[in-house]
Amino acid sequence: MKKIVFIFLIGLILIAGCTGLKTASRGLENEAFLEFVGIPTNYPNGIDVQIDDKITFKASVVKDYAVRPKGKVYAIATGAHLISISHKNTLIFKKQIFVSAQETKKITLP
Numbered sequence: 001m002k003k004i005v006f007i008f009l010i011g012l013i014l015i016a017g018c019t020g021l022k023t024a025s026r027g028l029e030n031e032a033f034l035e036f037v038g039i040p041t042n043y044p045n046g047i048d049v050q051i052d053d054k055i056t057f058k059a060s061v062v063k064d065y066a067v068r069p070k071g072k073v074y075a076i077a078t079g080a081h082l083i084s085i086s087h088k089n090t091l092i093f094k095k096q097i098f099v100s101a102q103e104t105k106k107i108t109l110p
Contacts, residue, residue: 032099033073036085037064038109043087047109050084051076061109073104085109 036047036059043061050056055076062071078101085093085107092109099105 030078030101031075032078032101033075033104034059034083034099035071035073035104035106036061036109037071037106039063043109047092048086049074050086051081053082053084064106064108078103083107 034049036049038061040061040063046058046060048056049059057074059074060072065071076099078099080096080098082096083093084091093107095107097105097107
């Protein structure tokens with residue numbers, strides 16, 4: 001009888017020690033992505049990208065893959081942005097774009 005009570009108490013302690021079921025709810029990250037597509041040999045040192053006349057960075061150009069992005073993608077905030085792209089101090093692309101959450105915007109360069 002003592003063994004049954006002892007096993008019952010150990011079982012109760014183990015059950016009480018478990019935290020039970022936990023749930024979590026998350027939405028999509030609030031970011032979008034840019035991919036720059038063109039002929040990479042035309043842009044050997046990459047391109048200079050400027051977003052909203054505030055953020056400037058160097059980016060690489062990749063070949064166009066129809067199925068999904070295989071090159072490097074760059075994260076930006078969602079919403080409307082003015083994108084300016086230059087190569088060797090020559091403006092080659094300037095456009096107002098709108099991107100939503102988790103969207104990858106493909107920018108095709110000449």
